[in-house]
Amino acid sequence: MKKTNILLITIGFMCSMALTAQNDFKIGLNAGINYPHVRGSEYAYNNFKVGYLLGATLDYYLTENLSLKTNINYERKVKKIQLIYFDNQAQQTGKENFNQIHEYINIPVLLKYEFGSSKFFVNGGPFFNYLFNTKISSGYAYDDSDSVSEQKDFDFGLSLGIGTNISLNENNDLTIEVRNDLGLIDTGNVPKHLDGTLKTNAIKLILGWNLGV
Template structure:
C-alpha cells in the first residue's frame, strides 16, 4: 500500500514538472498536539488527553492555476496521547493471578502512548489574492501513515485496585492493601497496533515572500485518522489518531 501511495505522489511531481507549471520545493517543521480518541465502552481506550510532540518533513507544490495547486508531502509525525489517574494494568503483575480476557487490575499512574509515523499527505491548496505581499491559503486532502514504532511509557507508583472506583485489592490473612508498586516502564506495543493508517487533513496559513519566487510559510492544520489503530478491537477497543499542528517552513521556487 505504501509503495502505491508513494508512486502516485511521485507521478504527481513528475507531471507537474513535465507540463511546465509552477513548482515549489520546501521543508517545514513544527509542534504537534496529538490525541487518541476512543469509545468509553472499553477501559483501555477512554480518558486519553493530548500530548505535545513534533513533526517535520518536506513537500513539493505543483501549480495547476495561479491560485490552485497540488501538494504531496513526506512527513515524520509523532502521534499518541496521555492518560493519568486510575486505569487498567495491561502488563502481568508478579504475585497476582492472571485474569480472564477483558478483566483487569487497576493502578493510579501516568501512561503515555507514543506512536511515530511516516506520513504521506496529498493536499489540494488554494491561494487567495492579496493586496499586500502576504498571501493566505487553505489546503485539504488525505494522508497515508506507516507506523515506524509504538511504545507506552508508564510512570508512578500505586497500590493495586480491583476496579476503577479504587476498591483496594486486600491481602490475606489481615486484609491489608497491596504495598505501592512502581509502574515505571517502557513497553513496545508494535505488535498490537496496525502498521497502516489513513485519514483526512486540512487547514490554512500564510505565504510570506522572501526573495524571487521563495516564501516563508506558516501552516496550521488538523488531521483525523479514519482507521482504528488496534489489531484486536474486540479485546483492546478502538482508538483513532488525530492532531493539531502548527508548522513553519520555507519553499523554493524551482520552476515557473
C-alpha cells in the same frame, strides 16, 4: 534498511524531481508541533502530550492559484502513561510517569488554493500514516495481556488546513499553517477485553520554507 533511511531517500527523490522541473514546482522543508486526540470509544485513552514533525514539501502548480501539495514527514506522537502503586491495604504508595512514543511516516496529498493576491490559503485532501515504531520510556515493566492495545500500522483520513504565506523574495517564502488530520478508519488501540473502534485526530501547527525552482 532502516525506516529513517527510507524517509531520507524519499525526500531526496522529491528534491531531485523538482530540481529537474520548470518553475511550476516549489520544494521546501517544514517542521511543526502536533497535539493528538482519539475518538470513537468511551475507553479511549486521551492523555497525550505535544509531539513534533519534520519533513519535505513539494508543490506543483496547476494554475496560478491552485496547486497540488504533498509532504513526506517524520511525525512523533507522545502519550502519557501513569502507574499508581498500592499496598495490600489499598493505600496509595506512589506514582510513576512514562511516555509511550509512536513514530510515523505521514504523507498528505492536498489540493491547495491561494486567494488571489492575498497571502492566505486553504488546502485539503487525504492523508496516509504508517506507524513504523512504538517505544516506551525505560523502566516501564507493566505487562497484562488483557490490557495490551493492538495498534494498527496504517491510518488514513482527511487533512484540512488554513495558513498564510510570508514572501521573502521572488523565489522564497515562509508558510505558517494550522492543519487538522481527521482519521477515518479504525486504528485499534482499544484494550483487547473491550469492544469498540478508535479513530485518530491531530491538530498541527506547521512552519514551512518554500523555494521556487
